[in-house]
Amino acid sequence: MGYQEVYEGWKSDPEGFWMQAAETIDWDRKPSKALFEKGNDLYEWFADGLTNTCWNAVDRHVEAGRGGQVAIIHDSPITGTLHKITYSELRNRVARLAGALRAKGVDKGDRVIIYMPMVPEALEAMLACSRLGAIHSVVFGGFAANELAVRIDDAKPKAIIAASCGLEPGRVVHYKPLLDGAIELATHKPDFTVIFQREQEVAKLNDGYDFDWHGFQYGVEPADCVPVEGNHPAYILYTSGTTGAPKGVIRHTGGHLVALNWSMKNIYNVDPGDTFWAASDVGWVVGHSYICYAPLIHGNTTIVFEGKPVGTPDAGTFWRVISEHNVRSFFTAPTAFRAVKRDDPKGEYVGKYDISCLRAIYLAGERADPDTIEWAQKVTGKPIYDHWWQTETGWTIAGMPAGIEALPVKIGSPSVPMPGYDVQILDEAGHPMPAGELGAIAVKLPLPPGTLPTLWNAEDRFRKSYLSHFPGYYETGDAGMIDEDGYLYIMARTDDVINVAGHRLSTGGMEEVLAAHPDVAECAVIGVTDQLKGQLPMGFVCLTTGVNRPHDEIVKECVKLVRDKIGPVAAFKLCAVVDRLPKTRSGKILRATMVKIADSEEFKLPATIDDPAILDEIKVALQELGYAKG
Ligand code: COA
Ligand code: AMP
DSSP, rough: OOHHHHHHHHHHHHHHHHHHHHTTOOOOOOOSSSSEEEEEEEEEEEOOEEEEEEEEIIHHHIIITTTSSSEEEEEEETTTTTEEEEEHHHHHHHHHHHHHHHHTTTTOOOOOEEOOOOSSHHHHHHHHHHHTOEEEEEEEEEHHHHHHHHHHHHHHEEEEESSSSSEEEEEEEHHHEEEHHHHHHHHOOOOOEEEEEEETBBOOOOOEEEEEETGGGGTTTOOOOOETTTTEEEEEEEEESSSSSSSEEEEHHHHHHHHHHHHHHTTTOOOOOOEEOOOOOOOSSHHHIIIIIHHTTTTOOEEEEEOOSSSSSSSHHHHHHHHTTTTEEEEEOOHHHHHHHOOOOTTTTGSSSOOOOOOOOEEESOOOOOHHHHHHHHHHHHHHEEEBBOOOTOOEEEOOOTTTTTOOTTTOOOOOTTTTOOEEOOOTTTTOOOOOOOEEEEEEESSOSOSSSSSSSSSSIIIIISSSSTTTEEEEEEEEOOOSSSOOEEESSSSSEEEEEEEEEEHHHHEEEEEEEETTTEEEEEEEETTTEEEEEEEEEEOOOOOOHHHHHHHHHHHHHEEEEEEHHGGOOEEEEOOOBBBBTTTOOOHHHHHHHHTOOOOOTTTBSSSSSHHHHHHHHHHHHTTOOO
């Protein structure tokens, strides 16, 4: 069957399509049907089934006689270590950890925050939670204490599992002080923490509150898998929205298992036993879906890579890992290839390794620019498949169905919608647009299994953010078009979300931080184009009347404030003091116009602009920051 047939097959019988896909999952009680309509545009999948994520990701492979297969390879060029864990070992480790968590009172439905770097223990912590039916929420290590505190207050975890440190090139990230700071800042206080002590830094533990990862597992009864309902939340993952308050995306157990398992063969074209590698971080959705869950559910070997595309030790790292571990499908972000290309434009490192094991490379997380795709294709000789998805969906909305049919690649397009997604381009009033015309990208409800059913403790926000603008549709927040062959093109975000090195960040959140500076009266943060990271945040601050301290001092404080409050991952380094911000007569800041000036793009002077002369002042400030030079 080709793609068209599979897609049409889904469209004509979605229920049958997903019930068949659900056959590949082990259920303690099979679901009576796939889709459950909750009314009011809310949907759930496989709600009355009973299953367990950890069973499907670990135990069932051991039971099927594959316990000796490597489940996780930890390849860490930062520490110079390599470590392999078989499915049998993984089961024992996870069952013990789950048993220790249970002995401390963690049960089904309890939340557990995980704050860990790229070590296998991060996956084990996730799996131990799902073994118990506890709901994990992984927080990316590059976030500051304040961001962690916000998530603690929203998720109200019973426990936090963390590592003593993370390792960035040339820098140890001291997790424990960040964790202590976050618990101090948060109103909600978890009952206890579990700290995985790394040899690079041993953290001080507080007696009776911080438990050592190994010590607290001593002598415990290993825990069996707890069957949970198909609509039981497997995890909460916070992602950036338009404000500083992150959105808690919920993933339900049943749909997550079914959709991820389906994606491994049909999209990534791997079979059980193959090695699959997603070079991302467990703190992001790619890490949840494609470092941890999908490869394990599907019985693949997954790689936990603790390194960077360049500098650990060189631009050949990717090719070394692919060759050494026999990687079949490789997934990374375009920014990583831009970094490799910058260091090795001719792809000389590729020639040093045998990468014949590799079938295809998958890119996502941000727009894949044609230059990068063409370069990667040229130096590797492999197909490069762009695919488009979001934290909210948890798996591909549009991509190349390589395991069904390798369709022609159109550079600049992430290809075609996956079964489950009826993708449409709408105008402002919600009318479908003809082929080739730009509009808001929306998905007709219901969204498929594996996608978010709602936001944690925030159903109103869920409706407002995604459902209310286009009734009957999920609003993706991206703008784009579909061509006459049904290929999708993603052009830009329609909100204040920017994408920095494949990381999703909120300019609104940064504005909230800057506005809290005592000398700042007003501010705007925009995303400007960057050759390496795709976009970079840039701040403009207007000072409170009477403040006459040196501007560079204030700029430094603003940069530090964003790093301290949001984290180094925000990469907020560009900032200028200006007298005024360009606005419409009704007082709306003209951020989009500022972006166009920064990127030296043509723009129409907004008819409603209050004082066009301010744009000249902004241009001068931009030029001082190295922008608006064209
Ligand atoms: N813990 C703590 N700090 C972290 C971190 C983590 N897990 N990840 C990144 N940071 C820090 C970095 O050390 C850097 O700090 P600095 O300002 O002190 O240098 C800052 O956050 C910005 O990091 P990043 O944007 O990653 O920039 P970089 O210059 O270190 O590296 C790339 C640039 C392109 C090599 C890197 O961004 C990369 O590998 N990108 C791939 C992204 C990816 O896989 N995204 C996942 C979505 S699919
Ligand atoms: P995240 O939730 O962090 O995965 O970010 C999702 C957003 O990243 C999407 O809404 C897009 O704006 C952007 N994005 C992800 N993948 C792609 C892609 N292949 N092409 C263009 N934009 C993408």
